Amino acid sequence: MPLNHGNILHLQKAKVDAMIKLEIEKSPLLVAKKASLFYQELLAQKPNAVLGLATGSTPILLYKELVKLYEKKVIDFSQAICFNLDEYCHIPKEHPQSYNTFMHEQLYHAVNISSKNTFIPKGDEVDLSKECKRYNALLQEHGPIDLQLLGIGRNGHVGFNEPNTELEIGTHVVKLKDETINDNSRFFDTDEEVPKYAISVGMKTILTSKKILLLAVGKEKATIVKELLESRITTNIPASLLHLHSDITLICDEAAASLL
Ligand code: GLP
Numbered sequence: 001m002p003l004n005h006g007n008i009l010h011l012q013k014a015k016v017d018a019m020i021k022l023e024i025e026k027s028p029l030l031v032a033k034k035a036s037l038f039y040q041e042l043l044a045q046k047p048n049a050v051l052g053l054a055t056g057s058t059p060i061l062l063y064k065e066l067v068k069l070y071e072k073k074v075i076d077f078s079q080a081i082c083f084n085l086d087e088y089c090h091i092p093k094e095h096p097q098s099y100n101t102f103m104h105e106q107l108y109h110a111v112n113i114s115s116k117n118t119f120i121p122k123g124d125e126v127d128l129s130k131e132c133k134r135y136n137a138l139l140q141e142h143g144p145i146d147l148q149l150l151g152i153g154r155n156g157h158v159g160f161n162e163p164n165t166e167l168e169i170g171t172h173v174v175k176l177k178d179e180t181i182n183d184n185s186r187f188f189d190t191d192e193e194v195p196k197y198a199i200s201v202g203m204k205t206i207l208t209s210k211k212i213l214l215l216a217v218g219k220e221k222a223t224i225v226k227e228l229l230e231s232r233i234t235t236n237i238p239a240s241l242l243h244l245h246s247d248i249t250l251i252c253d254e255a256a257a258s259l260l
Helices: 005-017 028-045 060-071 099-106 128-142 178-187 203-207 219-230 238-244
Strands: 021-025 050-053 081-084 086-088 147-150 172-175 197-200 211-216 248-253
Touching (some): 028 060, 028 211, 028 248, 060 099, 081 128, 086 099, 128 172, 128 197, 203 238, 219 238, 219 248
Parallel strands (some): 021 248, 050 081, 147 211, 211 248
Antiparallel strands (some): 086 197, 172 197
């Protein structure tokens, strides 16, 4: 392709389009409000959208906003299909700290999402590899995901795709890294209780989503946010693979953006 002025402009635009779009908001609440607009817009356009949902402390305020919007009749989940990223292994789904319990408490019980349209990996299955195949098949049947919500672990994990020399493509069982187990221990009464394994969707499910919304709040995320935005693509920071996606927005509060 000859490099005339028009083509250079085109290339520049392609480069801009491929970057992680960064939005910085003053507070975690404003991050949640900004993020909730993505859901309002998507569900207004496509009521039966497939939503990829996340757990952890980061999305809690967003889920509260979505519940408020539902109560004000601004948003309707009746046809939405929801897939969670991950679940702990070897704890019952009714456990107070399971991601299944989290989703019901934070969102599902309070909005009109039909229970037949909510999917979370079953970490308490005896045959976990069969469960991974079942979850992959469900994602194939309903996917691709229209809007994938992500948080980020302090070590750069997304879902439970932990830093490693290789990353998994599809849904898989993960041995959690010590730092992740340590971070998660705040939710459990004793160290023995903290799950050491989880089921997570793979990087392919995340990267084939049509749109990605990555949220980061708090000063403890400032280092990884800086690393993510400045890093090349490396499996040591699984989130860095998100640079490959052409429609990703990172919304940070000022604390998470404080080292930029
Ligand atoms: C867990 C989840 C991730 C989440 C991460 C960050 O490990 N599997 O999906 O993004 O924690 O959690 P938090 O939002 O509590 O910092």
